Amino acid sequence: MKAVGVLAASITMFLGLCASPKGPETWTVIIGGQTAGYLSPCGCVKPMSGGIRRKFAQIKELRSKNTLVLETGNLVNGAGRQEVIKGETLAEALKASKVDALFFGSKDWALDPGVLAAFHRLSGEIAISTEPKLLADQELLQSLSKGPFLVGTAENASSFASQSATQKTVDDATQAGLNPVLLTNASEAEAAEIARTYKSLKLIVYQSEGNPSTKPIYIGDTILVSPGEKGKHLIKLDWNGVKFENYQVFDLGPDIKDDPKTAEIFARYQKRIRDEKLLDMVSRTSHTEFVGSESCRPCHGKEFEIWHGSDHAKAFDTLEKSGDFADPECVSCHVIGLDSIKGFQSKPRTPALAEVGCESCHGSGSAHIKDPSVKTPMSAQKSCVSCHNLEHSPEFDFDKYWPKIKH
Amino acid sequence: MLTALLTLAIQSKADLGPIAPSGSSQHFQEGVLQASKLIEAGDFAKAKTFVNRMPQTKVTYRIDLTNVTKERQPEFVEAIKKASDVVKEAFPNFEFKETKKGEDIRFSFVESMSKSELSGLPQGAVIFESFDSSEPILESVISLTRMSGKVSVETSHIQQEAFFAFGRYFGVAHRPGMQGIACRTDGLTVLRPIVVPAERGLIARNLQTVQALREAIDKKTKLIAARVESRIDKLNWDIGRVNQGERPQILIGITNSGNVPIQYFVTPDCSCFLIKSSGVAQPGESSTISVTMDTSAFGGAQYKRLFVYTNDPSNAVVEIPVTGFIVPAYRILSDDPTGDTAYVDDSGGKIVRYLTVSEGQDIVPHEIKVLGVSGSVVFEPWSGTLPDPEIGEGPMPRKGYKITILVSPSGISGRVNATLAILTNNEGFKSLLHGMYVQKGIAAAPNVIYFGEIDHGSVARAWTLLTRPGRPFKILSAKSSSPEFSVTAEEMPGGTYKVVVEYLGKAFPGSLTATATLTTDSPDQKTIEVPIQGIIR
Numbered sequence: 006m007k008a009v010g011v012l013a014a015s016i017t018m019f020l021g022l023c024a025s026p027k028g029p030e031t032w033t034v035i036i037g038g039q040t041a042g043y044l045s046p047c048g049c050v051k052p053m054s055g056g057i058r059r060k061f062a063q064i065k066e067l068r069s070k071n072t073l074v075l076e077t078g079n080l081v082n083g084a085g086r087q088e089v090i091k092g093e094t095l096a097e098a099l100k101a102s103k104v105d106a107l108f109f110g111s112k113d114w115a116l117d118p119g120v121l122a123a124f125h126r127l128s129g130e131i132a133i134s135t136e137p138k139l140l141a142d143q144e145l146l147q148s149l150s151k152g153p154f155l156v157g158t159a160e161n162a163s164s165f166a167s168q169s170a171t172q173k174t175v176d177d178a179t180q181a182g183l184n185p186v187l188l189t190n191a192s193e194a195e196a197a198e199i200a201r202t203y204k205s206l207k208l209i210v211y212q213s214e215g216n217p218s219t220k221p222i223y224i225g226d227t228i229l230v231s232p233g234e235k236g237k238h239l240i241k242l243d244w245n246g247v248k249f250e251n252y253q254v255f256d257l258g259p260d261i262k263d264d265p266k267t268a269e270i271f272a273r274y275q276k277r278i279r280d281e282k283l284l285d286m287v288s289r290t291s292h293t294e295f296v297g298s299e300s301c302r303p304c305h306g307k308e309f310e311i312w313h314g315s316d317h318a319k320a321f322d323t324l325e326k327s328g329d330f331a332d333p334e335c336v337s338c339h340v341i342g343l344d345s346i347k348g349f350q351s352k353p354r355t356p357a358l359a360e361v362g363c364e365s366c367h368g369s370g371s372a373h374i375k376d377p378s379v380k381t382p383m384s385a386q387k388s389c390v391s392c393h394n395l396e397h398s399p400e401f402d403f404d405k406y407w408p409k410i411k412h
Numbered sequence: 413m414l415t416a417l418l419t420l421a422i423q424s425k426a427d428l429g430p431i432a433p434s435g436s437s438q439h440f441q442e443g444v445l446q447a448s449k450l451i452e453a454g455d456f457a458k459a460k461t462f463v464n465r466m467p468q469t470k471v472t473y474r475i476d477l478t479n480v481t482k483e484r485q486p487e488f489v490e491a492i493k494k495a496s497d498v499v500k501e502a503f504p505n506f507e508f509k510e511t512k513k514g515e516d517i518r519f520s521f522v523e524s525m526s527k528s529e530l531s532g533l534p535q536g537a538v539i540f541e542s543f544d545s546s547e548p549i550l551e552s553v554i555s556l557t558r559m560s561g562k563v564s565v566e567t568s569h570i571q572q573e574a575f576f577a578f579g580r581y582f583g584v585a586h587r588p589g590m591q592g593i594a595c596r597t598d599g600l601t602v603l604r605p606i607v608v609p610a611e612r613g614l615i616a617r618n619l620q621t622v623q624a625l626r627e628a629i630d631k632k633t634k635l636i637a638a639r640v641e642s643r644i645d646k647l648n649w650d651i652g653r654v655n656q657g658e659r660p661q662i663l664i665g666i667t668n669s670g671n672v673p674i675q676y677f678v679t680p681d682c683s684c685f686l687i688k689s690s691g692v693a694q695p696g697e698s699s700t701i702s703v704t705m706d707t708s709a710f711g712g713a714q715y716k717r718l719f720v721y722t723n724d725p726s727n728a729v730v731e732i733p734v735t736g737f738i739v740p741a742y743r744i745l746s747d748d749p750t751g752d753t754a755y756v757d758d759s760g761g762k763i764v765r766y767l768t769v770s771e772g773q774d775i776v777p778h779e780i781k782v783l784g785v786s787g788s789v790v791f792e793p794w795s796g797t798l799p800d801p802e803i804g805e806g807p808m809p810r811k812g813y814k815i816t817i818l819v820s821p822s823g824i825s826g827r828v829n830a831t832l833a834i835l836t837n838n839e840g841f842k843s844l845l846h847g848m849y850v851q852k853g854i855a856a857a858p859n860v861i862y863f864g865e866i867d868h869g870s871v872a873r874a875w876t877l878l879t880r881p882g883r884p885f886k887i888l889s890a891k892s893s894s895p896e897f898s899v900t901a902e903e904m905p906g907g908t909y910k911v912v913v914e915y916l917g918k919a920f921p922g923s924l925t926a927t928a929t930l931t932t933d934s935p936d937q938k939t940i941e942v943p944i945q946g947i948i949r
Contacts (some may be wrong), residue, residue, distance in 0.1 A: 084784055084828050089858055097864045115784075115847070117827065117857035119877035126874060127864045137589075141877060141910060142600065147591055150609040165706025168686050176677075176690060181609035273947070281860075 029246025033069045038077030040236035042091045055237035059257040061102040062264035078110025094274040096127035098267045106149040107132045108158050108188040135170035155183040162195035175203050200224035221252035279331040287333045291345040294371040295364050297357025311412040317361040338392035429635035430624040433617045434675040434721045438728035439541040440583030447625045448637030460629050465543050466622045467582045470507045474515035491567045495574035502607035518548040525555045533598040537573040552577035575605045583618040585729050588681040640724040641670035651736030656711050662703040668693040676722040711740025743768045744846040745798050754850050760821045768812035775838045784830035785850050786820040826855035854880045856942045861913050863946030871917045878909040886933040894926035921948045
């Protein structure tokens with residue numbers, strides 16, 4: 006026995022001496038996702054972060070010789086035609102940028118199987134699911150192996166199906182001599198639990214709200230990472246051959262120049278939205294009639310001039326410049342009365358309503374211009390937050406913003 | 413010095429022959445054992461003939477197209493080549509060559525085959541393996557029809573069967589599942605040809621095993637054949653009648669009565685099993701495989717299977733059926749014959765569902781919402797008689813709640829997903845979700861077939877699903893408004909049609925649009941049009 010031990014030690018030592026001076030191969034892993042339909046930054050505060058044009062430009066810049074790029078869902082934020090087109094657009098961009106693996110989120114799975122199959126096809130068939138999932142008659146790949154990694158998925162931490170999937174990822178990686186990476190829709194706490202249970206996992210990508218953690222989270226040797234919500238950030242990690250290190254968060258701010266290829270794909274999205282006339286299909290629940298700000302001018306000249314000099318008067322121009330003028334999600338906060346069948350339709354048809362005008366805050370002026378004793382129906386101060394909400398105008402404070410348009 | 417050390421190391425282990433890994437096929441494992449026994453007996457010449465019948469990296473194959481029509485012959489040849497290309501992608505040093513005689517692998521075709529005990533369907537293909545040098549090492553006989561002769565075999569099925577046959581040649585045992593060289597199906601599902609990482613490792617280990625035998629023969633080194641002998645207890649399991657949410661345990665014993673360790677792993681056919689999936693049993697020892705079954709996600713009669721893979725040729729793959737009945741805690745049922753899809757017209761619609769609660773379960777809803785469509789929900793205690801076809805129960809008295817959803821037609825275009833969310837007092841079943849579709853008429857999803865970018869000159873394929881669940885319809889014809897596309901409609905189980913659009917690769921660069929027009933036997937929707945969009949680069 007002792008002789009065998011000495012022999013083994015000698016061989017090990019000798020092989021060690023003969024080993025190549027080259028260290029283990031290093032890899033870069035880039036993680037993005039949780040786009041939830043936010044293909045473009047939107048809002049009234051600068052700088053706004055996010056958007057797929059910046060994201061794929063940044064990915065291009067971060068790529069090294071050995072790179073693994075992972076994307077997590079949700080691609081979309083619900084059902085409906087616009088969400089489908091958004092999902093298809095993002096999927097196309099993933100393919101164009103050669104992203105390696107995509108993991109659908111729960112909102113994605115709520116879509117029709119044919120729709121999800123289209124996302125999968127347009128992404129270059131990179132969607133994976135370790136829990137067996139069928140899209141009509143086509144099953145998703147259960148894992149991805151690239152370089153030293155085997156990437157698997159688990160919907161959550163607690164269900165048996167997910168635990169089996171995690172176990173399978175770990176087992177398959179071990180059998181193949183690879184390092185297991187898990188993409189999951191679980192929360193940070195659940196991801197930590199997974200890391201404590203499956204200690205050989207090297208990386209867990211989980212779902213979170215808000216911005217990503219500024220510091221790396223390690224449970225043993227497993228690093229826990231989330232790209233944060235609405236596709237505003239990317240995470241970059243370096244693999245040193247044993248574990249992940251150099252956790253970096255990249256904010257997708259305006260300093261990043263748009264990726265030309267993704268910009269082309271995004272322009273196609275805008276065109277599809279226009280061509281399919283989604284703006285005409287908006288659910289209009291009221292019959293309120295609007296008159297436009299010009300009608301207010303004869304009696305409220307001073308107020309009109311102040312308004313005319315403000316950004317509100319140019320709100321629709323902003324969308325024309327960006328190409329989003331037919332996107333119902335954007336238009337609702339840039340015009341008057343999109344929720345009414347007598348409100349904004351399109352700039353050529355209702356030019357007087359292509360603005361954030363007097364009636365956006367004060368309500369319909371149609372009764373008031375016929376009889377000035379009839380007051381406009383809305384409290385202007387309260388109406389601000391319908392657009393200046395936490396989502397699009399997180400820094401909104403009436404007292405600070407009011408002086409800009411005081412009239 | 414290194415050579416000397418390595419020689420010493422090899423000699424110190426040289427008394428025991430190589431062992432085939434678990435996951436390798438029974439035929440391969442038998443081959444390793446037989447070759448080892450011949451080497452042990454010193455019959456190196458015979459052992460060499462034997463080992464020459466085992467997998468190697470240069471493979472020849474012959475395609476016997478006798479029963480195949482002339483028109484289909486080229487596509488069959490191409491499909492088999494494509495299958496070999498996929499293997500080559502995983503193992504770039506492998507060589508595949510089509511030959512006219514003396515082949516390692518033969519592919520042949522027959523009109524139809526008998527039923528498979530495993531799948532319950534007519535067999536799509538059968539593999540024959542042989543150590544007799546007058547025969548091919550492996551023959552894959554592929555059926556030209558599937559589903560009792562109703563469906564002609566597709567090129568993708570030929571590719572799948574050839575892919576599986578190549579895997580088997582390299583000693584990979586059949587495994588349940590939908591992806592990998594170890595998987596196949598007798599049905600119509602098209603499996604994606606890919607060598608998964610674990611299979612890559614297995615094939616490499618199989619080849620190393622053969623190489624070890626070959627080296628022993630070349631050097632005329634006598635080996636003691638490694639005899640892996642195992643006994644597996646509990647070859648079938650009945651979990652009995654358990655309540656939904658319980659976690660019955662299944663224990664399978666493996667006893668090693670051989671002279672080398674037994675390696676084993678277990679693969680289930682259901683993700684409801686949680687298994688510590690692999691292990692080793694030392695000679696003279698027993699090991700227990702513990703499998704826990706999660707019953708929280710389903711109910712009714714169960715028939716599931718566990719597959720134990722070992723490196724014992726007589727127990728290379730052992731199938732263990734698991735049966736039982738799970739009593740569901742609750743069910744969300746419908747008395748609507750259209751199933752999960754509710755139809756609305758321009759004035760909206762009413763959907764009724766029943767939450768039935770099993771005897772002894774405390775599940776009381778306190779709030780019920782419908783998500784995905786506009787509508788209101790009311791619910792009230794209910795008792796009555798309903799069938800539960802999903803778990804094979806006929807009409808019987810049940811108790812629970814009647815849930816009425818009044819759906820507004822606004823915002824529904826074609827087919828949309830809606831979810832009934834039932835919030836209850838029960839901690840274990842806090843939120844019960846029930847998915848359904850709300851639809852107006854025959855609908856395509858997605859309602860536009862979008863190709864994205866297509867490279868000029870290349871062929872591309874995209875599809876959509878056409879449905880009207882509960883009200884079957886037929887597609888009578890399918891055509892494209894543009895010669896750049898071909899359109900076909902394939903009927904799938906459940907009355908769904910898969911409308912496949914193929915771009916033929918001949919359009920000039922630029923934006924390309926067309927319409928797929930489908931005629932139906934439905935008087936109120938004689939024609940369905942689905943726009944096609946793409947960009948040719």
